[in-house]
Amino acid sequence: MKMNRFVSLLAVVLLTLCVAGAGVFAEQVLKISVGDLENVDPMDLGGRNSDVSVASLVCDNLVFLGKDDFLPKPELAISWEAVDDYTWIFHLREGVMFQDGNAVFAEGEARELTADDVVYSIQRAKEVAVYLVLSEIESATALDRYTVEVKTSQPAPFLLDVHHLASVMIIPHEAVEVLGDDLKISPVGSGPFELQTFIPGERAVLTKNEDYWLEPNLDEVQFIVIPDPAASIIALEAGEVDIVAYGPADEGPRLLDAGFSVAGRGGSYRGVGFNVTQPPFDDYRVRRGISLLLDVDSIWPAVIPADFGERAYGQVPPWVPMGYDPEGLMDLDGYDETAGLNLLADAGWTDSDGDGWLDKDGEKLSFEMKCFGGAQVRVFTIIATLLQQVGIEATVLQQEVGVWVDDLLAGNTGMFFDFSYAGTTGLYSMFHSSLITQSNTHFYSNPTVDTLLDEANTTVNYEARSTLWKAAQRLIVKDQAIIPLYFEVVTTYVAPYVKDFVSEWGTLELVSSENNVYIEE
Amino acid sequence: MLTYLVRRILIAIPVLLGITFITFALLHLTPGDPVRIMLATEQVTPEVAERLTEFYSLDKPWYVQYAKYLGNLLRGNLGVSITSRSDIASSIAQRLPNTILLAFSSMLLALVIAIPAGIVSATHRNSLLDYTSLTAAMIGVSMPSFWLGLLLLLQFGLAWKILPIWGVGRLSNGLWDFISHLILPSLTMGVGLAALLTRLTRASMLEVLTQDYVRTARAKGLRERLVLYRHALRNAMIPVITAAGLQLGYLLGGAVIVESIFSWPGLGRLTIQAIQKRDLPVIQVSTLIFAVCFVIVTLLVDVLYTFIDPRIRYD
Numbered sequence: 001m002k003m004n005r006f007v008s009l010l011a012v013v014l015l016t017l018c019v020a021g022a023g024v025f026a027e028q029v030l031k032i033s034v035g036d037l038e039n040v041d042p043m044d045l046g047g048r049n050s051d052v053s054v055a056s057l058v059c060d061n062l063v064f065l066g067k068d069d070f071l072p073k074p075e076l077a078i079s080w081e082a083v084d085d086y087t088w089i090f091h092l093r094e095g096v097m098f099q100d101g102n103a104v105f106a107e108g109e110a111r112e113l114t115a116d117d118v119v120y121s122i123q124r125a126k127e128v129a130v131y132l133v134l135s136e137i138e139s140a141t142a143l144d145r146y147t148v149e150v151k152t153s154q155p156a157p158f159l160l161d162v163h164h165l166a167s168v169m170i171i172p173h174e175a176v177e178v179l180g181d182d183l184k185i186s187p188v189g190s191g192p193f194e195l196q197t198f199i200p201g202e203r204a205v206l207t208k209n210e211d212y213w214l215e216p217n218l219d220e221v222q223f224i225v226i227p228d229p230a231a232s233i234i235a236l237e238a239g240e241v242d243i244v245a246y247g248p249a250d251e252g253p254r255l256l257d258a259g260f261s262v263a264g265r266g267g268s269y270r271g272v273g274f275n276v277t278q279p280p281f282d283d284y285r286v287r288r289g290i291s292l293l294l295d296v297d298s299i300w301p302a303v304i305p306a307d308f309g310e311r312a313y314g315q316v317p318p319w320v321p322m323g324y325d326p327e328g329l330m331d332l333d334g335y336d337e338t339a340g341l342n343l344l345a346d347a348g349w350t351d352s353d354g355d356g357w358l359d360k361d362g363e364k365l366s367f368e369m370k371c372f373g374g375a376q377v378r379v380f381t382i383i384a385t386l387l388q389q390v391g392i393e394a395t396v397l398q399q400e401v402g403v404w405v406d407d408l409l410a411g412n413t414g415m416f417f418d419f420s421y422a423g424t425t426g427l428y429s430m431f432h433s434s435l436i437t438q439s440n441t442h443f444y445s446n447p448t449v450d451t452l453l454d455e456a457n458t459t460v461n462y463e464a465r466s467t468l469w470k471a472a473q474r475l476i477v478k479d480q481a482i483i484p485l486y487f488e489v490v491t492t493y494v495a496p497y498v499k500d501f502v503s504e505w506g507t508l509e510l511v512s513s514e515n516n517v518y519i520e521e
Numbered sequence: 522m523l524t525y526l527v528r529r530i531l532i533a534i535p536v537l538l539g540i541t542f543i544t545f546a547l548l549h550l551t552p553g554d555p556v557r558i559m560l561a562t563e564q565v566t567p568e569v570a571e572r573l574t575e576f577y578s579l580d581k582p583w584y585v586q587y588a589k590y591l592g593n594l595l596r597g598n599l600g601v602s603i604t605s606r607s608d609i610a611s612s613i614a615q616r617l618p619n620t621i622l623l624a625f626s627s628m629l630l631a632l633v634i635a636i637p638a639g640i641v642s643a644t645h646r647n648s649l650l651d652y653t654s655l656t657a658a659m660i661g662v663s664m665p666s667f668w669l670g671l672l673l674l675l676q677f678g679l680a681w682k683i684l685p686i687w688g689v690g691r692l693s694n695g696l697w698d699f700i701s702h703l704i705l706p707s708l709t710m711g712v713g714l715a716a717l718l719t720r721l722t723r724a725s726m727l728e729v730l731t732q733d734y735v736r737t738a739r740a741k742g743l744r745e746r747l748v749l750y751r752h753a754l755r756n757a758m759i760p761v762i763t764a765a766g767l768q769l770g771y772l773l774g775g776a777v778i779v780e781s782i783f784s785w786p787g788l789g790r791l792t793i794q795a796i797q798k799r800d801l802p803v804i805q806v807s808t809l810i811f812a813v814c815f816v817i818v819t820l821l822v823d824v825l826y827t828f829i830d831p832r833i834r835y836d
Contacts (some may be wrong), residue, residue: 038605038612046606047565095685129563163566170747184607200607200615201786202688226687228781230671235686238679294729402553402799409557437562438567466802 015318015353018367028519029220030498033232033241035223038200039184043124046131049504050245053201054223056123056507058099059169059189062090062118063160067265067502067514070319072160072483074513076113076170076190077148085155085460086138092118092146096190097211104178104183104188104196110211113170113190115142121170122150133163155458157465159164161424162506164241188483192216192511216511217518233254236260236493242519243501244493249308249375257494262307264489265503266319269312269426270300270376272369272483273418277443280365283415285347292340293390294383296333303379308491315431319505322462323469332477334482341390351391358391366393370408371417372401379485380417408441416441427469428453431476444481497521522827526820533816537809544592544808548801549583550696555603555799577603577801579708590805600802602795609806612791617810619689623710623779624772626703628765630711631718636761638715639722643730644749654719661716670709670782677705706783710776714768721764725757732756758829766822773814 034050042055043385062080063072079091092115100110122140125132136156141149152159160166185198192214195208204223208216224241226232229248234254235241243263247255252262272294274281281287300309313333316323344350348360358365369380380396388392394415399407407413419478420426429435432453433445455466477484492503500515510517556579560570574580578589593600599609642654678686690702700806729735730753738748777789788807828834 038602039607041606044606046604049607051605053556130576131569133566133568135568163569181608199786200612202784224687224784225786226784231674231782231784234671234674234679238682238686240678240686316535318614398761400552401558401797402551404553405558406552407558425566437569439571 003098003170005394008404015083020354026521027220028218029222029226030218030517031222031241032243032245033226033235034223034245035225035227036201037198037204037223040187040198040204041184042187042189043121043129043166043172044131044184045129045371046261050223052199052506053245053508054195054206055187056170056504057084057193057221057510058191058195059171059205060096060113061166061169061507063166064509064512065162065166065506067505067509070321070505072166081159082460085458088150088152089143089157090148090150092148093213096213098172099188099189099194099209099211102188102194103182103186104172104175111172113172114145115148115368118142118148118161118170120173121168122165122283124176125168125169129168131163133158134165137165155460157457157460157462158424166506193221206499207281209222214511214513214516217516218510221510227366233493236495239495240421242495242498243464245504247493249304249488249489251493252305252308253445255493259495261496262489263492263494263501263503264308265492266505267317267487267489269315269317269418269420270379270488271312271315271483273416273442274481275408275411275414275416275441275443276479276481277396278411278414279520280349280367281346283347284480285343286349287483289340289343289347289390290387291480291483292334292336292343293334293392294386294483296483296485297335297377298483299386302382303375304486304488309363309486309488312487314477314484315418315420315427315482316473317470317487320426321467323427323473325470325473328470328474329477329484332350332474335388356391357393364393366395367414367416368395368397369415370397370399370404371419372399374406375488376417376419403497408438411437411443413441425457427473427476428457431472432482434493442481444476444479446479448474449475506509522824526824529823531819532634533820537812540812541591541594541805541809543589544805545583545587548799548804549586551799553799554579555801558799571590573603590802595808599806602803603794603800604798604803605800609803612803613788613806613810616786616788618789619785620773620789622703622715623691623776623785623787624769626707626737627698627710627714627772627776628769631714631768632765634711634715635718636722639761640726640749640754642719642723643726646727651723656724658716658719659714662720664712666709666713667778667782669712670705670779673705673709673783689742689785704777706785709779709782710772717768718765720759721756725760726753729753729757756831760828762822762825762829766825768780770815770818773818774811 037050037054038048040055041052042059044051045055060074060076062077062212064075065071066073076093076096077319078093080088082088085381096113098110098113098348100106101107118155119140119142122137126134126137136152137155138151142235144150146252169189171187171189175183179186186195192209192212193203194209195206197205206221208219226235232247233251234242236244274287276282276292300311310318312330313326320323344358349358349365351358353359371377377396377398384394384396408416420430429439431440431442431449433442433450452468452472456465459465459468490503494501497520498517499520500517502509502515509515556570556573559565560567578586602609638654642651671755674686677684684705685702688702690699692699735748735753736751738752774789777793779785780790788810791803792807795807
C-alpha cells in the first residue's frame, strides 16, 4: 500500500515537473497572417508590406524608426552625424556576423559585416532598387572597417527616412553572387531571424539567428498568407495565427471586446480633395463654403471605429512628427452652416427660384464627388447627404480605381476622395506645382508653398525643416485645397498572449533596442 | 484521329495569338496603368514613377510594347511582374499545379454527386427522391461560394477544429495533410457544380429514356439496370461532359473567391490581383494560360466523345 502511494506521489511530482518544464522550454513561435508574399529580395521590395516585413527580419538596416517618435534609431549604425549639409558619417556596430548555415555561408563560416558591405549595399540599391529614392546619394565610401561616409549631391534631410537610405537593407556581396535570382526567395543578411522556407503566395518560416547581437525571445516566426480578411480573423480566433496584419477595421470593436489588441502604427490620410482649377471649385469661396457646411467631427466617427482613426486637421499625419501640427491648424477648421451658405452666396450661389437648390445664372450648384470602392463610399454618401440638405446637388460617383486615377490626373475630377499613405514627403508630392498631372492631383499651385517646400527639402536641421513644412501645410489648408477628415490607422490585430509587439513602419522590428517580442505562456 | 488532333493544335496557334492581341488591346484601352495608380495613391514618389514607366516601356506606343511582349513570349520569356518584380514564369509554375489540383478535385466531387443524383432523379421522376434532389440542386446553385466557404470555415475550422482552414497540404506531410486541406475548398466549389450537373444529368437522362432505342431495349427484355447504364446513360452523358468540360475550363482559370477564403495559392488570385493593380505582364500571361487550358480541355472533351459514343468519328 505504502509502495503504491510512493509510486503515485512520484508520478505526480514527475508529471508536475514535465508540465512546468514544458511551460519553461516551450518553443516561442509567432504566426503572422499576411495578405500575400511575393518576392523578398532585400533590394527589390517596392511597397509590398509583407515582403518588407520578412526581409527586414532577415536583414539589418543602418537604422530603424522608433516605435513612439518615428525617428531613426541605431541598428547597424550605432551613431551618425551630418558633418556638413552634404556629408554624413555612419559608425557601425562591431562584431555583427552574417547568418551562416545557408547557401552563401556554410555553418561556422560566416564573416563579419563591415563598412564595405554597407557601401556595396548602397551602391547596389542605387542600381537595382527602383522603388527607393536614392538619387540624392552621390557616393558611399568605407573610411575604415566600421565607418562609412555618405555624400549627397544636395542637402538631403530625408536621407534617414522610409524609402530613402533607411530602407536600404545590408546584404553581403556573396549573396548576390551565389544566389542570383534565388535572392528573391532565400535572402541572407545579418538580421535576428534566418529564412528557412519561403513559398510565394503561401508562407515563410524563419528561425532565430543564434548569433544575433541581441538575443531574440522568439524561436520561430511564420508568415502565413490568408488573403481573405474574414478568413484571417477566423484564423486569429481559432488560434491558427497570433497576429493579423492589415486586418479589417470593421472587426475592431468585437476583437477588442474579445481581448485582442490593436497594434496599428502608421496608416493613411483621408480627406476631401479639390481640383482647384475646375469650376466651381476654382473659387476659394465655394471650397471654403463647402468646408464650413461639413461637421467633420460627426462624419468621421460614423465611418470608422474611434480606436482606429484620428481626426485630421491637415494632410501630415501623427507618424510624420516633422509636419504633424493639429494645434497650428485647428483654427482653420470649423463647422458653421450660416457662414458657409453666406460664402456661397458671396460667390453667387443662392436659391434664387425657391426650389430648394442653390443656383447661379440659372444653373444649379451640382457636382459629382468621385471615389473608388471602400469605406470612402460611406464617407462621401454622408457628405453628399449633408450637402443636399442645404441645397447643393452633390452626388457620389464610385469609380474603378484605374478610371478614378485617370480622371484625376487628366483634371476631369472637381471634388474627390483624397487618399494617400501620407509618407514623410507626401505634402511635397501632393501639392508642389512641379508635380501637377503627376501626384499633385489638386492642380494646386502656390509659389509661396513651392518655395517653402523646396527650402524644406534641402534643410537638414530638423527644427527648421519642421517649421517650413508646417508653414506650407497651413497655407495649403488655408487655401482649402483639401478638407482634412481623418487619419486611418493600420489595424494589426494581436492575440493577448503576444507581448511587446510593435507594428511595422518602414521595417518590422520584432527584436530591437526598443522591443523584443515574446509569447506569454 | 491523329490528323484531327494535329489540325486542332495548329488551329489553336492563331487562336492563342489572337487572344494575346485582344488582351493587349483591351488592356491598353482600359483606363489607368499600374504606375499611375501607385502614383495617385502615393505609394511611390514621382521620381520612382518616372523610373518605373521607363523601365517597363509604359511610355512607348502600344505596338512597340506588343512587339516586345510577343518577341519575349516566343523566346519563352514571360517577363517580370510590375508590382512584385518576381519572375512570372515561376509564379505561374508555383500556382498552376494548385489550380489544376483544386479544379480536378472539385470536378471529381461534383461528378460523383451529380451523376448518381441525376440518374436517381430521372428514374424516379416526380417522386420524393426527385423533389429532394431538385431542392438540393436549387440550394446548391443559389448558394454563393463566399458564403458557403466562410460557413464551412467557421464550422469545421473554428467550431469543430477538425479541418485546416488555410493553405495547401503536402504529400510529404502525409496523405491526410494533403487530403484534409483539399476538402473544404473542393466542397465549396464542387457543391455549385454538382447542383448544375445534377440538373443537366436529370434532363438529359429524361430525354434519352423516351428514345426509341431505350424502348426497344426494354421490349427485348433487358434488365432495367442494363438499359439504364449501357444504353441510356452513355448517350445522356454527351451534354453533361460538354458542360463539365466547359466548367473545368473555367475552374482552370482559377477560382478567386475560394482561393482567397481558403488561402489557396492558385492562378485566380494572382490574376485578380494583377487586374486590380493593372500588372499588365501578369494579366497577359494569365489570360494566355487560361486560353491554353480552355483549348486543351475542349480538345480533350472532343476526344472523349469518341469513347462515349463510338459513332462519333473525326477521320
